[in-house]
Amino acid sequence: PSGAIIKNKNKTYTFIDNFYYFSGFSDFNIKNEDVLFLGYGIESEIYNDYKDQDVRGKVLLVLNGEPRNKKGKSLITETKTPSVWTTSNTKKSITASENGAIALLIISENYIGRLNEIEHFVKNPPCKVVIDNEEDDKSLPTFYISPEMANDLMNDLGNAWSLKKIKKKTYKQKTPQIALIPTVLDIVVERDKHEILTENILGFIEGTDKKDELLIISAHYDHLGVIDGEVYNGADDDGSGTVALLEMAEAFSKAKSEGNGPRRSILFLAFAGEEKGLLGSKYYVNKPFFPLKKTIANLNIDMIGRIDNNHRENTNYVYLIGADKLSSDLHNISSKCNREYTELDLDYTYNSPDDPNRFYYRSDHYNFARKNIPVIFFFTGIHEDYHKATDTIDKINFNKIKKITKLVFFTAWTLANREDRILVDKIPND
Ligand SMILES: [Zn+2]
Numbered sequence: 001p002s003g004a005i006i007k008n009k010n011k012t013y014t015f016i017d018n019f020y021y022f023s024g025f026s027d028f029n030i031k032n033e034d035v036l037f038l039g040y041g042i043e044s045e046i047y048n049d050y051k052d053q054d055v056r057g058k059v060l061l062v063l064n065g066e067p068r069n070k071k072g073k074s075l076i077t078e079t080k081t082p083s084v085w086t087t088s089n090t091k092k093s094i095t096a097s098e099n100g101a102i103a104l105l106i107i108s109e110n111y112i113g114r115l116n117e118i119e120h121f122v123k124n125p126p127c128k129v130v131i132d133n134e135e136d137d138k139s140l141p142t143f144y145i146s147p148e149m150a151n152d153l154m155n156d157l158g159n160a161w162s163l164k165k166i167k168k169k170t171y172k173q174k175t176p177q178i179a180l181i182p183t184v185l186d187i188v189v190e191r192d193k194h195e196i197l198t199e200n201i202l203g204f205i206e207g208t209d210k211k212d213e214l215l216i217i218s219a220h221y222d223h224l225g226v227i228d229g230e231v232y233n234g235a236d237d238d239g240s241g242t243v244a245l246l247e248m249a250e251a252f253s254k255a256k257s258e259g260n261g262p263r264r265s266i267l268f269l270a271f272a273g274e275e276k277g278l279l280g281s282k283y284y285v286n287k288p289f290f291p292l293k294k295t296i297a298n299l300n301i302d303m304i305g306r307i308d309n310n311h312r313e314n315t316n317y318v319y320l321i322g323a324d325k326l327s328s329d330l331h332n333i334s335s336k337c338n339r340e341y342t343e344l345d346l347d348y349t350y351n352s353p354d355d356p357n358r359f360y361y362r363s364d365h366y367n368f369a370r371k372n373i374p375v376i377f378f379f380t381g382i383h384e385d386y387h388k389a390t391d392t393i394d395k396i397n398f399n400k401i402k403k404i405t406k407l408v409f410f411t412a413w414t415l416a417n418r419e420d421r422i423l424v425d426k427i428p429n430d
Helices: 091-098 111-123 147-157 163-173 235-257 279-286 328-342 365-369 398-417
Strands: 004-008 011-014 028-038 059-063 103-107 142-145 178-189 201-205 210-220 225-227 230-232 264-271 295-301 317-321 345-347 375-379
Touching (some): 028 147, 059 091, 059 163, 091 103, 103 147, 147 163, 147 178, 201 235, 235 295, 295 365, 295 398
Parallel strands (some): 210 264, 210 295, 295 375
Antiparallel strands (some): 004 178, 028 178
16 A cells, blocks of 8 residues: 555565655655665764765665664763754755755664554555645655664675664764665655545634734644544544634634624634644645734644643643744733633643654644744643544543633633734744
Protein backbone atom coordinates (compact mmCIF):
# COMPACT_ATOMS: atom_id res chain seq x y z
CA PRO A 1 0.00 0.00 0.00
CA SER A 2 2.94 2.30 0.61
CA GLY A 3 4.00 2.31 -3.03
CA ALA A 4 7.63 2.53 -1.97
CA ILE A 5 10.49 0.13 -2.30
CA ILE A 6 14.24 0.38 -1.65
CA LYS A 7 16.71 -2.04 -3.27
CA ASN A 8 20.35 -2.45 -2.42
CA LYS A 9 22.34 -4.90 -4.54
CA ASN A 10 20.28 -8.10 -4.37
CA LYS A 11 18.25 -7.17 -1.36
CA THR A 12 14.82 -5.58 -1.34
CA TYR A 13 13.63 -3.55 1.62
CA THR A 14 9.96 -3.09 2.28
CA PHE A 15 7.75 -0.47 3.87
CA ILE A 16 7.14 -0.96 7.63
CA ASP A 17 9.40 -4.03 7.89
CA ASN A 18 12.52 -2.02 7.08
CA PHE A 19 11.57 1.62 6.64
CA TYR A 20 8.76 4.11 6.85
CA TYR A 21 8.19 7.65 5.66
CA PHE A 22 5.75 10.52 5.94
CA SER A 23 4.06 12.13 2.99
CA GLY A 24 5.03 15.57 1.76
CA PHE A 25 7.23 14.69 -1.20
CA SER A 26 6.37 13.79 -4.77
CA ASP A 27 6.73 10.34 -6.32
CA PHE A 28 10.18 9.67 -7.66
CA ASN A 29 12.60 7.04 -8.87
CA ILE A 30 16.33 7.14 -8.06
CA LYS A 31 18.77 4.56 -9.34
CA ASN A 32 22.46 3.78 -8.93
CA GLU A 33 23.36 6.44 -6.46
CA ASP A 34 26.24 6.37 -4.06
CA VAL A 35 25.18 6.77 -0.50
CA LEU A 36 27.04 9.19 1.71
CA PHE A 37 27.06 8.36 5.39
CA LEU A 38 27.04 11.85 6.89
CA GLY A 39 27.28 11.31 10.64
CA TYR A 40 24.27 12.84 12.33
CA GLY A 41 23.31 15.12 9.44
CA ILE A 42 23.77 18.17 11.66
CA GLU A 43 24.86 21.61 10.49
CA SER A 44 25.55 23.86 13.44
CA GLU A 45 28.31 26.10 14.66
CA ILE A 46 29.35 23.76 17.43
CA TYR A 47 29.25 20.58 15.40
CA ASN A 48 28.94 20.36 11.62
CA ASP A 49 28.62 17.18 9.54
CA TYR A 50 28.33 19.22 6.36
CA LYS A 51 31.65 21.02 6.72
CA ASP A 52 33.78 20.54 3.56
CA GLN A 53 31.29 18.02 2.18
CA ASP A 54 29.66 18.27 -1.22
CA VAL A 55 26.36 16.46 -0.84
CA ARG A 56 24.76 17.76 -4.03
CA GLY A 57 22.91 15.02 -5.92
CA LYS A 58 23.63 12.46 -3.23
CA VAL A 59 21.53 10.16 -1.08
CA LEU A 60 22.48 10.78 2.55
CA LEU A 61 22.42 8.27 5.38
CA VAL A 62 22.49 9.77 8.89
CA LEU A 63 22.03 8.80 12.51
CA ASN A 64 19.01 10.15 14.35
CA GLY A 65 19.43 12.50 17.30
CA GLU A 66 22.73 14.18 18.13
CA PRO A 67 26.15 13.19 19.56
CA ARG A 68 25.85 12.30 23.25
CA ASN A 69 28.05 10.67 25.84
CA LYS A 70 27.09 7.67 27.99
CA LYS A 71 25.36 9.88 30.50
CA GLY A 72 23.24 11.45 27.79
CA LYS A 73 25.04 14.77 27.70
CA SER A 74 24.68 16.37 24.29
CA LEU A 75 27.70 17.69 22.44
CA ILE A 76 25.56 20.54 21.19
CA THR A 77 23.63 21.73 24.24
CA GLU A 78 26.31 20.52 26.70
CA THR A 79 23.46 19.34 28.90
CA LYS A 80 21.02 16.44 28.87
CA THR A 81 18.47 18.65 27.13
CA PRO A 82 18.21 17.72 23.47
CA SER A 83 18.73 20.35 20.80
CA VAL A 84 16.40 20.98 17.89
CA TRP A 85 18.40 18.35 15.95
CA THR A 86 16.72 15.76 18.15
CA THR A 87 13.34 17.34 18.80
CA SER A 88 12.43 18.58 15.34
CA ASN A 89 11.00 16.15 12.81
CA THR A 90 11.99 18.26 9.84
CA LYS A 91 15.27 20.00 10.64
CA LYS A 92 17.57 17.31 9.21
CA SER A 93 15.46 16.91 6.12
CA ILE A 94 15.34 20.65 5.45
CA THR A 95 19.09 20.98 6.01
CA ALA A 96 19.86 18.09 3.66
CA SER A 97 17.58 19.62 1.06
CA GLU A 98 19.16 23.06 1.37
CA ASN A 99 22.57 21.51 0.83
CA GLY A 100 21.40 19.84 -2.37
CA ALA A 101 20.93 16.19 -1.35
CA ILE A 102 18.29 14.23 -3.30
CA ALA A 103 17.10 11.90 -0.54
CA LEU A 104 17.71 11.32 3.15
CA LEU A 105 17.76 8.06 5.10
CA ILE A 106 17.59 8.53 8.86
CA ILE A 107 18.59 5.59 11.03
CA SER A 108 15.89 5.15 13.65
CA GLU A 109 17.60 3.27 16.45
CA ASN A 110 14.38 2.69 18.35
CA TYR A 111 12.67 1.64 15.13
CA ILE A 112 9.97 -0.67 16.53
CA GLY A 113 9.13 1.61 19.44
CA ARG A 114 8.91 4.69 17.28
CA LEU A 115 6.85 2.85 14.68
CA ASN A 116 4.38 1.86 17.38
CA GLU A 117 3.85 5.49 18.32
CA ILE A 118 3.22 6.77 14.83
CA GLU A 119 1.74 3.68 13.23
CA HIS A 120 -1.56 5.31 12.38
CA PHE A 121 0.23 8.10 10.53
CA VAL A 122 2.39 5.93 8.36
CA LYS A 123 0.26 2.81 7.89
CA ASN A 124 -2.81 4.61 6.67
CA PRO A 125 -2.39 6.23 3.30
CA PRO A 126 -1.16 9.81 3.65
CA CYS A 127 -3.55 12.64 2.87
CA LYS A 128 -2.94 16.16 1.79
CA VAL A 129 -5.26 19.05 1.28
CA VAL A 130 -5.64 20.25 -2.28
CA ILE A 131 -5.28 24.01 -2.47
CA ASP A 132 -4.59 26.03 -5.61
CA ASN A 133 -0.98 27.17 -6.01
CA GLU A 134 0.01 24.95 -3.18
CA GLU A 135 3.70 24.52 -2.63
CA ASP A 136 3.40 21.27 -0.78
CA ASP A 137 5.09 18.06 -1.88
CA LYS A 138 8.36 19.91 -2.19
CA SER A 139 10.02 18.46 0.85
CA LEU A 140 12.97 16.14 0.48
CA PRO A 141 12.21 12.40 0.21
CA THR A 142 13.05 11.26 3.75
CA PHE A 143 12.98 7.68 5.04
CA TYR A 144 13.35 6.36 8.56
CA ILE A 145 15.15 3.04 8.40
CA SER A 146 15.69 0.21 10.88
CA PRO A 147 19.14 -0.34 12.44
CA GLU A 148 19.26 -3.73 10.67
CA MET A 149 18.80 -2.08 7.31
CA ALA A 150 21.44 0.50 8.22
CA ASN A 151 23.90 -2.25 9.15
CA ASP A 152 23.26 -3.93 5.80
CA LEU A 153 23.91 -0.72 3.90
CA MET A 154 27.08 0.00 5.85
CA ASN A 155 28.35 -3.55 5.78
CA ASP A 156 31.02 -2.88 3.14
CA LEU A 157 32.64 -0.23 5.33
CA GLY A 158 33.80 -2.88 7.79
CA ASN A 159 33.73 -3.31 11.55
CA ALA A 160 34.99 0.12 12.48
CA TRP A 161 31.72 1.53 11.18
CA SER A 162 29.28 -0.14 13.55
CA LEU A 163 26.71 2.38 14.78
CA LYS A 164 27.95 2.01 18.32
CA LYS A 165 31.55 2.75 17.40
CA ILE A 166 30.62 5.68 15.22
CA LYS A 167 28.62 7.29 17.99
CA LYS A 168 31.33 6.82 20.58
CA LYS A 169 34.03 8.16 18.28
CA THR A 170 31.98 11.18 17.27
CA TYR A 171 31.41 12.29 20.84
CA LYS A 172 34.97 11.61 21.96
CA GLN A 173 36.72 13.31 19.06
CA LYS A 174 34.00 15.92 18.56
CA THR A 175 34.45 15.31 14.83
CA PRO A 176 31.94 14.06 12.29
CA GLN A 177 32.44 10.49 11.03
CA ILE A 178 31.80 10.46 7.32
CA ALA A 179 32.16 7.78 4.65
CA LEU A 180 31.08 7.17 1.08
CA ILE A 181 29.31 3.82 0.82
CA PRO A 182 30.00 2.15 -2.53
CA THR A 183 26.66 0.57 -3.24
CA VAL A 184 23.85 0.56 -5.76
CA LEU A 185 20.69 1.87 -4.25
CA ASP A 186 17.34 2.03 -6.00
CA ILE A 187 14.54 3.96 -4.38
CA VAL A 188 11.15 4.00 -6.03
CA VAL A 189 8.12 5.80 -4.66
CA GLU A 190 4.95 5.44 -6.73
CA ARG A 191 1.69 5.91 -4.91
CA ASP A 192 -1.93 5.45 -5.92
CA LYS A 193 -3.87 8.67 -5.60
CA HIS A 194 -7.53 9.17 -4.76
CA GLU A 195 -9.50 12.29 -4.10
CA ILE A 196 -11.53 12.26 -0.89
CA LEU A 197 -14.05 14.90 0.10
CA THR A 198 -14.66 16.08 3.63
CA GLU A 199 -16.03 19.19 5.33
CA ASN A 200 -15.14 21.66 7.99
CA ILE A 201 -18.30 22.68 9.84
CA LEU A 202 -18.84 26.38 10.44
CA GLY A 203 -21.27 28.08 12.80
CA PHE A 204 -21.35 31.86 12.57
CA ILE A 205 -22.76 34.43 14.98
CA GLU A 206 -22.68 37.92 13.58
CA GLY A 207 -21.48 40.59 15.98
CA THR A 208 -23.09 43.94 16.65
CA ASP A 209 -21.09 47.20 16.50
CA LYS A 210 -17.76 45.43 15.82
CA LYS A 211 -19.08 42.73 13.52
CA ASP A 212 -16.32 43.16 10.94
CA GLU A 213 -13.88 41.59 13.38
CA LEU A 214 -13.92 37.88 14.08
CA LEU A 215 -13.02 35.51 16.90
CA ILE A 216 -12.62 31.84 16.01
CA ILE A 217 -13.29 29.06 18.51
CA SER A 218 -12.31 25.64 17.21
CA ALA A 219 -11.98 21.91 17.82
CA HIS A 220 -11.50 19.00 15.44
CA TYR A 221 -14.28 16.47 15.01
CA ASP A 222 -12.33 13.82 13.10
CA HIS A 223 -10.36 11.02 14.72
CA LEU A 224 -8.45 8.00 13.44
CA GLY A 225 -11.46 6.11 12.06
CA VAL A 226 -11.45 2.33 11.83
CA ILE A 227 -8.08 0.58 11.94
CA ASP A 228 -7.88 -3.19 11.41
CA GLY A 229 -11.61 -3.46 12.04
CA GLU A 230 -11.44 -1.60 15.33
CA VAL A 231 -13.33 1.66 15.86
CA TYR A 232 -11.28 4.52 17.29
CA ASN A 233 -13.86 6.75 18.93
CA GLY A 234 -11.56 9.51 20.11
CA ALA A 235 -13.72 10.48 23.08
CA ASP A 236 -11.01 12.75 24.43
CA ASP A 237 -9.32 13.41 21.09
CA ASP A 238 -11.27 15.38 20.20
CA GLY A 239 -14.81 14.52 21.22
CA SER A 240 -14.14 16.55 24.37
CA GLY A 241 -13.26 19.68 22.40
CA THR A 242 -16.12 19.20 19.95
CA VAL A 243 -18.80 19.07 22.67
CA ALA A 244 -17.20 22.10 24.34
CA LEU A 245 -17.50 23.93 21.02
CA LEU A 246 -21.18 23.02 20.64
CA GLU A 247 -22.00 24.09 24.19
CA MET A 248 -20.36 27.47 23.66
CA ALA A 249 -22.14 27.96 20.33
CA GLU A 250 -25.40 27.30 22.13
CA ALA A 251 -24.54 29.68 24.97
CA PHE A 252 -23.54 32.53 22.65
CA SER A 253 -26.68 31.99 20.51
CA LYS A 254 -28.86 32.06 23.59
CA ALA A 255 -27.19 35.25 24.77
CA LYS A 256 -27.77 36.79 21.36
CA SER A 257 -31.44 35.82 21.30
CA GLU A 258 -31.78 37.51 24.69
CA GLY A 259 -30.24 40.70 23.37
CA ASN A 260 -26.70 40.06 24.62
CA GLY A 261 -25.03 39.06 21.37
CA PRO A 262 -21.27 39.54 21.04
CA ARG A 263 -19.94 42.84 19.68
CA ARG A 264 -17.47 41.06 17.43
CA SER A 265 -18.51 38.17 15.21
CA ILE A 266 -17.71 34.64 16.34
CA LEU A 267 -17.04 31.62 14.18
CA PHE A 268 -17.44 28.17 15.74
CA LEU A 269 -15.26 26.00 13.60
CA ALA A 270 -15.24 22.18 13.76
CA PHE A 271 -12.31 20.95 11.72
CA ALA A 272 -11.95 17.77 9.67
CA GLY A 273 -8.65 16.10 8.89
CA GLU A 274 -6.70 17.21 11.96
CA GLU A 275 -5.31 13.75 12.54
CA LYS A 276 -4.11 13.61 8.95
CA GLY A 277 -1.87 16.63 9.44
CA LEU A 278 -4.00 19.63 10.52
CA LEU A 279 -5.64 19.56 7.10
CA GLY A 280 -8.96 21.24 7.96
CA SER A 281 -7.28 24.26 9.50
CA LYS A 282 -4.73 24.39 6.72
CA TYR A 283 -7.56 24.55 4.22
CA TYR A 284 -9.38 27.17 6.26
CA VAL A 285 -6.46 29.60 6.48
CA ASN A 286 -5.97 29.26 2.72
CA LYS A 287 -9.66 29.72 1.94
CA PRO A 288 -10.93 31.74 4.90
CA PHE A 289 -14.61 32.44 5.29
CA PHE A 290 -13.79 35.79 6.92
CA PRO A 291 -10.67 37.88 6.19
CA LEU A 292 -7.71 36.68 8.26
CA LYS A 293 -6.65 40.29 8.78
CA LYS A 294 -9.90 40.83 10.63
CA THR A 295 -9.55 37.65 12.64
CA ILE A 296 -8.48 38.66 16.14
CA ALA A 297 -7.69 35.29 17.72
CA ASN A 298 -8.22 31.53 17.65
CA LEU A 299 -9.12 29.61 20.79
CA ASN A 300 -8.54 25.94 20.00
CA ILE A 301 -9.63 23.04 22.18
CA ASP A 302 -8.09 19.63 21.61
CA MET A 303 -8.32 16.99 24.39
CA ILE A 304 -9.70 18.46 27.61
CA GLY A 305 -11.43 15.45 29.14
CA ARG A 306 -8.73 13.54 31.01
CA ILE A 307 -6.24 13.92 33.86
CA ASP A 308 -2.62 13.25 32.92
CA ASN A 309 0.04 11.58 35.07
CA ASN A 310 1.55 14.90 36.15
CA HIS A 311 -1.68 15.95 37.87
CA ARG A 312 -2.89 12.91 39.79
CA GLU A 313 -2.73 14.92 43.02
CA ASN A 314 -4.08 18.23 41.82
CA THR A 315 -6.62 17.62 39.09
CA ASN A 316 -7.77 21.25 38.86
CA TYR A 317 -5.54 22.26 35.95
CA VAL A 318 -5.38 22.99 32.27
CA TYR A 319 -2.38 23.38 29.99
CA LEU A 320 -2.36 26.66 28.11
CA ILE A 321 -0.14 26.75 25.06
CA GLY A 322 0.62 29.68 22.81
CA ALA A 323 -1.25 32.40 24.73
CA ASP A 324 1.74 34.74 25.11
CA LYS A 325 3.53 33.98 21.84
CA LEU A 326 1.98 36.75 19.73
CA SER A 327 -0.07 38.89 22.07
CA SER A 328 0.49 39.99 25.67
CA ASP A 329 -3.16 41.06 25.75
CA LEU A 330 -4.34 37.55 25.03
CA HIS A 331 -2.17 36.05 27.74
CA ASN A 332 -3.32 38.65 30.28
CA ILE A 333 -6.99 38.30 29.40
CA SER A 334 -6.98 34.52 29.70
CA SER A 335 -5.23 34.55 33.07
CA LYS A 336 -7.51 37.32 34.34
CA CYS A 337 -10.62 35.41 33.25
CA ASN A 338 -9.30 32.40 35.08
CA ARG A 339 -8.62 34.35 38.26
CA GLU A 340 -12.08 35.87 38.21
CA TYR A 341 -14.23 32.96 37.12
CA THR A 342 -12.67 29.51 37.01
CA GLU A 343 -9.59 29.40 39.28
CA LEU A 344 -7.92 26.53 37.48
CA ASP A 345 -4.18 26.02 37.82
CA LEU A 346 -2.89 27.25 34.50
CA ASP A 347 0.00 24.98 33.59
CA TYR A 348 2.43 26.55 31.12
CA THR A 349 4.87 23.61 30.99
CA TYR A 350 4.15 22.88 27.35
CA ASN A 351 4.28 26.54 26.43
CA SER A 352 8.05 26.55 26.86
CA PRO A 353 9.84 26.85 23.50
CA ASP A 354 12.25 24.07 24.58
CA ASP A 355 9.55 21.58 25.41
CA PRO A 356 10.41 18.44 23.44
CA ASN A 357 6.73 17.52 22.91
CA ARG A 358 6.24 20.54 20.67
CA PHE A 359 2.49 20.61 21.25
CA TYR A 360 2.37 24.19 19.98
CA TYR A 361 2.88 22.76 16.49
CA ARG A 362 0.53 19.83 16.89
CA SER A 363 -3.03 21.02 16.66
CA ASP A 364 -5.12 23.28 14.44
CA HIS A 365 -4.33 26.57 16.20
CA TYR A 366 -0.82 26.38 14.72
CA ASN A 367 -2.10 27.16 11.23
CA PHE A 368 -3.53 30.41 12.62
CA ALA A 369 -0.37 31.23 14.55
CA ARG A 370 1.56 30.85 11.30
CA LYS A 371 -0.63 33.58 9.86
CA ASN A 372 0.22 35.82 12.81
CA ILE A 373 -3.16 35.37 14.49
CA PRO A 374 -2.87 35.02 18.29
CA VAL A 375 -3.92 31.59 19.58
CA ILE A 376 -4.53 29.65 22.75
CA PHE A 377 -4.49 25.88 22.75
CA PHE A 378 -6.44 24.37 25.68
CA PHE A 379 -5.31 20.85 26.59
CA THR A 380 -5.28 18.41 29.53
CA GLY A 381 -2.37 16.33 28.26
CA ILE A 382 -1.47 12.92 26.88
CA HIS A 383 -2.64 9.71 28.53
CA GLU A 384 -2.32 5.95 28.03
CA ASP A 385 -5.35 5.84 25.70
CA TYR A 386 -4.06 8.57 23.40
CA HIS A 387 -4.56 7.52 19.77
CA LYS A 388 -5.76 4.09 20.85
CA ALA A 389 -9.10 2.35 20.41
CA THR A 390 -9.43 2.67 24.20
CA ASP A 391 -9.95 6.46 24.11
CA THR A 392 -13.60 5.88 25.13
CA ILE A 393 -16.32 7.95 26.73
CA ASP A 394 -16.37 6.06 30.06
CA LYS A 395 -12.93 7.48 30.86
CA ILE A 396 -13.97 11.10 30.30
CA ASN A 397 -14.00 13.46 33.24
CA PHE A 398 -17.02 15.62 32.42
CA ASN A 399 -16.44 18.06 35.23
CA LYS A 400 -13.08 18.77 33.77
CA ILE A 401 -14.55 19.51 30.34
CA LYS A 402 -17.16 21.75 31.94
CA LYS A 403 -14.70 23.82 33.89
CA ILE A 404 -12.26 24.31 31.04
CA THR A 405 -15.12 25.12 28.68
CA LYS A 406 -16.13 27.87 31.09
CA LEU A 407 -12.63 29.30 30.95
CA VAL A 408 -12.68 29.26 27.14
CA PHE A 409 -16.14 30.82 27.19
CA PHE A 410 -15.20 33.68 29.53
CA THR A 411 -12.04 34.31 27.53
CA ALA A 412 -14.06 34.34 24.30
CA TRP A 413 -16.70 36.61 25.83
CA THR A 414 -14.05 39.10 26.89
CA LEU A 415 -12.23 39.01 23.54
CA ALA A 416 -15.48 39.48 21.61
CA ASN A 417 -16.86 42.28 23.75
CA ARG A 418 -13.95 44.42 24.94
CA GLU A 419 -13.54 47.86 23.44
CA ASP A 420 -10.11 47.35 21.81
CA ARG A 421 -9.06 44.54 19.55
CA ILE A 422 -6.20 42.62 21.22
CA LEU A 423 -2.79 43.75 20.01
CA VAL A 424 -0.24 41.59 18.25
CA ASP A 425 2.84 42.95 20.00
CA LYS A 426 5.27 40.05 19.87
CA ILE A 427 7.45 38.56 17.20
CA PRO A 428 7.13 34.81 16.78
CA ASN A 429 10.26 32.65 17.21
CA ASP A 430 9.57 30.64 14.10
ZN1 LIG B 1 -6.53 15.95 18.61
